[in-house]
Amino acid sequence: MKLQFYNSVTSEKEEFQSISNNEVLVYGCGPTVYNSPHIGNFRTFVFYDLLNRVLLQNGYTVKNVINITDIDDKIIDRVNNEDIAFNDLTQKYERIFLDQSDSLNILPSTFNPRASEHISEMIHFIKSLIAKGVAYNVDGNIFFDTKEYSKYGKFVNIDDDNLSREDNELGKKHPNDFALWKAWKDSDGEITWASDWGNGRPAWHTECAVLGTQLLGESIDIHCGGIDLKFPHHENESAQVEALLGNQFANYWLHAEHLIFDSEKMSKSLGNTLSVSDLLKKYSPETLRLFLLSSHYRSKVSFSDKKLDDSSKMIDKIDRFINNFDLDTIDIDGVEYGSFHLSFLDALNDDLNTPEALGVFFDFINTINKNIDNESMTEDLKIQSKIFINLFNSIFSIINTSLSNKESIPKNIQHLASAREEMRNKSDWNEADKLRQKIESLGWLIEDTKNGQKLTQKK
């Protein structure tokens, strides 16, 4: 199956056509660095990673941006009301974001630009919009004039009369007009930059518009973000770029649905968030990642501990399956994909259908386990298994390869195990069972297989 994505602009699945033959340009809206990201934020970031990996799997190279929003009301609030410097605050949370991305096996982006380091480009961009006649100045605030841009409303049916906006502070001409530049006010303190219109700072929608066009170009392949950014953020972002440049900014707009907690979306403003760092105390990064990938990115997902436990069990099952093989000794050079592999890839190419792909992988595991069970494993099936394990992991990236470290069983456990083996040989089941209990109480599980005892560490 050819690669296709659900495009939020058309609300339909569309076959993916890249602008250039091999390189795909992708922009994803990144975190606002004023506190720790929560698991809902990372649902979107893991979705970016999934997209990235599927593009790579399809033979593309990817140039991608995940920006760091370090100019924002909440950041300004914290800096002016707490004893912390701007750079210390933003770089602390930027670091946490990058570290957690890394621990969830998210591949690094090509660029992670900070908004604050591209102010002059933003000023230049706004000046161009004013010159073009689609932006206007009201007391040092610059607004985009939505009535001057006929295509405004690509993501929603806009009807000014039905807007429930209570305010039109600051003197905007039309309710939908939005800020490109915000004039300095007392509460901004020292966080301000000089511009042709006086001191102030760029507004959010302009930050992303400029970072995207500067680092990737005037026309990009894919733009993604959380569903809440669809309107107004992405509407406003693309309106600016398209009004100025006259071309389509992004060909595909992909939006990830929300993580739900207690029947509401998980969000910082609702205060119902679960931080990734807290969850990592209880669950492995692989478990979190699999949880996030085990439902489709466009469906709402309720958070629950039960689901994380289920994910953890899935990983155990996959690990046990992989333990059947000595992967290093299987040579897969020049071998082609079989039908299972192709079904797996088809599922992913069909708008990143990870649940279906996961189902194919488990189907495969089941098939191979049957062969192992009735002793009809062949070299060919081993090869297919290794290929699938590699393929699966290149997308899901949840297999902990350091697991099969057979040397790391502690000496005392090994002694207890061999003592148990002795008792079993003597058919002293009572004594053997006591030793098994002892081993378990020390954190190790013991299984009797055809090839003798097998020890695994409890999780």
Next chain:
RNA sequence: GGCGUCGUACCCAAGUGGUCUAAGGGAUCGGUUUGCAAAACCGCUAUUCGUCGGUUCGAAUCCGACCGACGCCUCCA
């Protein structure tokens, strides 16, 4: 008020006109195997896809109404 999404087994979750008497995971119960376990394997657990109508030779899938949940229109992944 306007715009939109969703409702599949005990739980989670794919499928969106015929291969669906509905994938996969978890859970339960029964079986094979095992000294006993564990793992693995086999079998059972939705003739049914929120409800009611309609279109069609044929619908979980399309259309309509209704019920329920949620999102956006304001910062938000």
